[in-house]
Amino acid sequence: MRRRLLTPGPVELHPRALAALSRPQLHHRTEEARRAFLNARAGLKRAFGTEGEVLLLTGSGTLAMEALVLNLFAPGDRVLVPVTGKFSERWAEIALALGLSVDRLDLPWGGPIPPEAVARPGYRGLLLTHSETSTGALNPVGVLARAFRERNPEGLVVADMVTSLLLTQVGLEDLGVDAAASGSQKGLMCPPGLAFAALSPRALEALRPRGYYLNLKRELEAQKEGESAYTPAINLVLAVEAVLEEVLPRLEDHLALKAWQNDLLYRVGEGLGLRPVPEEKSPATTAFYLPEGIPYARVKEAFARRGAVVAGGQGPLKGRILRVSLMGYFDRYDALGVAELFREAWGELGLS
Numbered sequence: 001m002r003r004r005l006l007t008p009g010p011v012e013l014h015p016r017a018l019a020a021l022s023r024p025q026l027h028h029r030t031e032e033a034r035r036a037f038l039n040a041r042a043g044l045k046r047a048f049g050t051e052g053e054v055l056l057l058t059g060s061g062t063l064a065m066e067a068l069v070l071n072l073f074a075p076g077d078r079v080l081v082p083v084t085g086k087f088s089e090r091w092a093e094i095a096l097a098l099g100l101s102v103d104r105l106d107l108p109w110g111g112p113i114p115p116e117a118v119a120r121p122g123y124r125g126l127l128l129t130h131s132e133t134s135t136g137a138l139n140p141v142g143v144l145a146r147a148f149r150e151r152n153p154e155g156l157v158v159a160d161m162v163t164s165l166l167l168t169q170v171g172l173e174d175l176g177v178d179a180a181a182s183g184s185q186k187g188l189m190c191p192p193g194l195a196f197a198a199l200s201p202r203a204l205e206a207l208r209p210r211g212y213y214l215n216l217k218r219e220l221e222a223q224k225e226g227e228s229a230y231t232p233a234i235n236l237v238l239a240v241e242a243v244l245e246e247v248l249p250r251l252e253d254h255l256a257l258k259a260w261q262n263d264l265l266y267r268v269g270e271g272l273g274l275r276p277v278p279e280e281k282s283p284a285t286t287a288f289y290l291p292e293g294i295p296y297a298r299v300k301e302a303f304a305r306r307g308a309v310v311a312g313g314q315g316p317l318k319g320r321i322l323r324v325s326l327m328g329y330f331d332r333y334d335a336l337g338v339a340e341l342f343r344e345a346w347g348e349l350g351l352s
């Protein structure tokens with residue numbers, strides 16, 4: 001039985017990505033490769049909504065997060081990190097590992113971040129998570145960025161947009177976000193392996209390159225010419241290019257479909273008596289608290305018997321929640337099928 005990934009990354013692949021990946025190996029220092037690289041970069045710039053630059057790095061989403069912290073801040077710089085889940089916690093860990101002075105603002109996981117909490121002076125940066133995939137919460141990065149910037153006019157706002165890119169409206173300059181990170185295996189519906197570092201014009205000005213492989217200034221020079229400093233994951237670049245070519249011309253419809261699909265699963269789950277984890281829901285994934293006495297392993301098994309892979313919780317939510325996501329390639333019909341599968345699995349657990 002072919003197993004469907006209802007996980008919030010990696011995800012079911014877009015057919016255009018699969019087709020691109022079946023091509024013979026392309027050499028990266030050729031005109032054809034440079035054209036694809038430039039197309040992918042142009043598409044990503046549109047997807048991130050920035051007049052700045054997007055760099056394609058070989059690695060997973062976390063790599064882009066690390067590259068941004070490394071190249072935008074210096075050791076000792078004070079940064080503020082509101083922590084409401086596993087991925088916002090990762091920002092704090094990365095900044096600490098790179099020698100920054102980190103003020104960690106611990107708030108309830110899945111809950112909102114009050115704008116007053118980040119309206120504090122004395123910071124070089126604010127590290128935010130747009131869609132907190134570990135809890136299913138969507139944070140109002142625009143509002144938070146504004147509140148922070150009022151108190152820190154020179155400060156930089158950096159956002160994890162790993163599961164908001166192609167899933168909800170992002171737009172760096174519109175939101176007041178200076179730089180953002182994402183990856184290929186989430187809303188892009190491609191395999192894992194590419195990380196994206198988006199830099200607004202303001203972030204480009206603030207760039208203080210550090211490191212060797214992750215030196216973004218050197219990458220920028222190469223990538224402006226359609227190359228990268230070292231061998232890129234060119235096959236994945238072709239996949240990203242192909243998916244963007246298909247999705248960007250009808251982005252509004254795509255975002256509307258993703259929002260509808262996620263709402264559909266929330267309607268099913270809530271109809272079965274499950275309580276959502278997040279207060280503000282991200283279209284990237286659903287997250288529900290498990291009823292008392294129902295071990296996650298049993299839930300996972302009930303889905304697995306139907307050929308579906310779901311996700312549990314991380315950190316303090318481990319064993320306590322269920323996450324079902326239609327972030328990958330699913331159309332309206334697939335989503336209705338998954339909705340029914342969800343009800344069936346719950347029926348088997350004797351809970352509906």
Ligand SMILES: *Cc1c(COP(=O)(O)O)cnc(C)c1O
Binds near residue numbers: 061
């Ligand atoms: C998946 C994800 C990441 C990156 O994880 P990787 O495993 O490094 O790709 C970062 N932030 C969020 C919100 C994510 O969902």
